[in-house]
Amino acid sequence: MSAGSNLSVEGLRTHFFTKAGVVKAVDDVSFSLAPGEVMGLVGESGSGKSVTGFSLLGLVDAPGKVVGGRILFKGQDLAAMSDEQRRRMRGSRMAAIFQDPLMTLNPVLRIETQMVETILAHQALPRAEARKRSIAALERVGIPAAEERLSAYPHQFSGGMRQRVCIAIALLNDPDLIIADEPTTALDVTIQAQILHEMRALCAGSGTSLIWITHDLSVVAGLADKICVMYAGRIVERGDVDEVLDRPLHPYTRGLIASLPSRSERGQALYQIPGMTPSLLGLGEGCAFRDRCPRADASCLDSPPERVVSEGRTCRCFHPHEGEPS
Amino acid sequence: MAVFILRRLSQSVVLVLVMSMLVFLGVFAIGDPINTLVAPDATEEERQAIVVHFGLDKPLYEQYGRFLGNALRGDLGRSFKFNEPALALIAQRVPATLELAFASLLLTVVLGIPLGLYAGFRPNARSSRLIMGVSAFGFSVPAFWLGLMMVMLFSVFLGWLPASGRGTTVAILGIPVSFLTWDGLKHMILPVINLAAFKLSLIIRLTRAGTQEVVMSDYVKYAKAKGLRNGRIVLVHVLKNTLIPITTVLGLEFGRTIAFAVVTETIFAWPGMGKLIIDSISVLDRPVIVAYLMLIVVMFIVINLVVDIIYSTLDPRMRLEDQR
Numbered sequence: 001m002s003a004g005s006n007l008s009v010e011g012l013r014t015h016f017f018t019k020a021g022v023v024k025a026v027d028d029v030s031f032s033l034a035p036g037e038v039m040g041l042v043g044e045s046g047s048g049k050s051v052t053g054f055s056l057l058g059l060v061d062a063p064g065k066v067v068g069g070r071i072l073f074k075g076q077d078l079a080a081m082s083d084e085q086r087r088r089m090r091g092s093r094m095a096a097i098f099q100d101p102l103m104t105l106n107p108v109l110r111i112e113t114q115m116v117e118t119i120l121a122h123q124a125l126p127r128a129e130a131r132k133r134s135i136a137a138l139e140r141v142g143i144p145a146a147e148e149r150l151s152a153y154p155h156q157f158s159g160g161m162r163q164r165v166c167i168a169i170a171l172l173n174d175p176d177l178i179i180a181d182e183p184t185t186a187l188d189v190t191i192q193a194q195i196l197h198e199m200r201a202l203c204a205g206s207g208t209s210l211i212w213i214t215h216d217l218s219v220v221a222g223l224a225d226k227i228c229v230m231y232a233g234r235i236v237e238r239g240d241v242d243e244v245l246d247r248p249l250h251p252y253t254r255g256l257i258a259s260l261p262s263r264s265e266r267g268q269a270l271y272q273i274p275g276m277t278p279s280l281l282g283l284g285e286g287c288a289f290r291d292r293c294p295r296a297d298a299s300c301l302d303s304p305p306e307r308v309v310s311e312g313r314t315c316r317c318f319h320p321h322e323g324e325p326s
Numbered sequence: 327m328a329v330f331i332l333r334r335l336s337q338s339v340v341l342v343l344v345m346s347m348l349v350f351l352g353v354f355a356i357g358d359p360i361n362t363l364v365a366p367d368a369t370e371e372e373r374q375a376i377v378v379h380f381g382l383d384k385p386l387y388e389q390y391g392r393f394l395g396n397a398l399r400g401d402l403g404r405s406f407k408f409n410e411p412a413l414a415l416i417a418q419r420v421p422a423t424l425e426l427a428f429a430s431l432l433l434t435v436v437l438g439i440p441l442g443l444y445a446g447f448r449p450n451a452r453s454s455r456l457i458m459g460v461s462a463f464g465f466s467v468p469a470f471w472l473g474l475m476m477v478m479l480f481s482v483f484l485g486w487l488p489a490s491g492r493g494t495t496v497a498i499l500g501i502p503v504s505f506l507t508w509d510g511l512k513h514m515i516l517p518v519i520n521l522a523a524f525k526l527s528l529i530i531r532l533t534r535a536g537t538q539e540v541v542m543s544d545y546v547k548y549a550k551a552k553g554l555r556n557g558r559i560v561l562v563h564v565l566k567n568t569l570i571p572i573t574t575v576l577g578l579e580f581g582r583t584i585a586f587a588v589v590t591e592t593i594f595a596w597p598g599m600g601k602l603i604i605d606s607i608s609v610l611d612r613p614v615i616v617a618y619l620m621l622i623v624v625m626f627i628v629i630n631l632v633v634d635i636i637y638s639t640l641d642p643r644m645r646l647e648d649q650r
């Protein structure tokens with residue numbers, strides 16, 4: 001991968017070994033991210049977006065296991081690291097923000113405790129110094145009266161403010177990468193847009209790469225530099241955000257774009273991709289999208305390989321659209 | 327907080343009043359104590375004199391009124407049997423019972439919470455299975471059976487531990503306690519284990535269940551994602567949350583322990599309240615029974631209040647100031 005990349009993932013596979021069988025939640029996923037770059041990871045529910053994020057963090061719980069691939073983070077191979085080294089990485093070099101801050105912040109601990117501990121887990125600092133940094137981080141994400149709010153508990157914040165607290169926690173140790181897993185899904189649309197915008201500015205300023213996981217294509221359209229479209233554990237299409245959105249190659253990406261509300265005429269029923277997401281349990285050979293794909297034919301009974309279309313642009317399909325606008 | 331406590335106390339007054347009526351009625355229904363009070367060879371006049379002396383000829387409501395009036399002055403009547411104030415009689419026995427109750431509570435907390443945490447974190451380990459198996463035993467075995475078995479094994483066969491009494495006591499602030507002498511401690515071991523067995527099993531199971539639930543929670547995953555060390559995740563993030571339900575149960579169990587120490591005190595001839603009440607019931611010593619039951623009611627009220635206060639300090643969402 002290019003020398004300037006912050007993160008490069010090659011052929012990542014994370015499988016869950018359940019009693020009912022093997023679930024290939026992440027199956028041969030590759031992408032790379034430069035410093036300051038924002039990547040949208042888009043896909044339907046259950047497509048493996050969160051598991052991808054947890055694999056990067058090294059937090060896949062049993063019965064799940066990373067069974068293949070390579071993750072290079074700042075040039076270091078994460079698989080070669082000890083548990084302690086990975087712990088030191090988490091929360092400092094590589095931070096995470098999750099969907100529902102009411103569930104992710106510990107309800108019985110003050111915000112101060114939850115911020116200060118994040119700093120002290122990674123460096124020996126006097127408490128007062130860690131506290132000062134926490135206040136600065138809260139101010140950075142636009143929380144008014146930061147010093148007072150530090151002694152509050154999570155339930156005493158509004159939803160939007162709570163998520164800002166989580167963003168502040170992510171920024172505490174100046175990470176090189178932030179993995180944001182549907183961080184605004186629980187919020188209303190105006191606050192979503194505002195937070196997205198601020199996040200982007202904060203990351204650009206510090207050279208932090210950002211992976212923004214969402215099931216909503218429109219969220220990343222205006223925000224991301226790159227986009228990965230995930231389907232059934234695989235990245236089916238990846239590339240520059242404008243290229244992918246303007247000239248989608250994969251039939252699934254096309255379907256996603258067509259089903260955006262802004263695309264349809266007023267009063268016209270929204271387009272919906274026919275069929276349902278397949279179960280990942282015991283998913284056999286062949287393109288996982290073929291039951292729903294208008295272009296499917298006999299060749300799709302084999303698994304389509306990831307084909308590099310141009311620099312940083314890939315597609316997994318035997319019969320891609322040839323660059324006609326969406 | 328002050329408002330909450332005041333309001334709670336005023337509710338408690340009503341509760342105590344209602345309970346006193348129920349207790350009085352209930353004890354009245356048990357039977358007429360006159361036959362136990364009067365010697366079998368007493369004359370009819372002597373018998374009448376005693377009935378009048380104890381007010382047993384008055385209608386029920388009048389007896390209750392008199393009882394209530396006296397109770398407000400701190401007088402819960404005199405024991406028929408010992409001819410001593412009932413309250414003083416019970417008060418003498420309270421330290422022995424409390425000593426057992428506190429010791430068993432301590433054992434429960436010190437052993438139950440760590441074992442439960444361990445079993446919760448490593449549910450599939452063989453040691454966890456052993457812990458759960460033993461706790462299932464402690465959970466289901468009746469206290470009297472366990473007590474008798476322990477006496478048989480440790481006192482009769484092995485002769486390691488004494489089976490009855492408090493042993494040598496020393497006085498702290500005029501209150502005799504056993505736990506400060508070696509002999510007293512040896513006397514405490516079996517009764518404390520007997521009294522703690524059920525609670526301990528309960529707390530192990532509760533802690534394990536709570537831990538397993540919390541470990542799966544998003545905020546523990548988030549704590550890991552922040553790169554916290556395992557020790558901190560367990561002791562702060564997990565424990566503080568699992569302690570919330572445990573506190574409530576411990577509080578209620580503590581009340582139960584005191585109220586139902588009867589069985590253990592009887593088996594081990596421990597001179598506490600439980601033994602006194604059993605003796606009093608067998609001779610229908612009404613004032614003692616009533617005083618004891620009222621004391622238990624008050625004790626439960628106090629324990630509940632304390633539990634609520636601890637609860638609110640542990641769970642900020644339940645802060646008492648926030649409640650109207």
Ligand SMILES: Nc1ncnc2c1ncn2[C@@H]1O[C@H](COP(=O)(O)OP(=O)(O)OP(=O)(O)O)[C@@H](O)[C@H]1O
Nearest residue numbers: 016018023025044045046047048049050051215280
């Ligand atoms: N603990 C687990 N045991 C078995 N399978 C699991 C487990 N966790 C996740 N999976 C499987 O992994 C797949 C991907 O899950 P993941 O949470 O990554 O989806 P997602 O794309 O994040 O969806 P969502 O939008 O709903 O968050 C799911 O189909 C799920 O069945």
Ligand code: SF4
Nearest residue numbers: 287290293300317318
């Ligand atoms: S490989 Fe075949 S089934 Fe799969 S998306 Fe392409 S055309 Fe459709």
Ligand SMILES: [Mg+2]
Nearest residue numbers: 049050051181
């Ligand atoms: Mg998810």
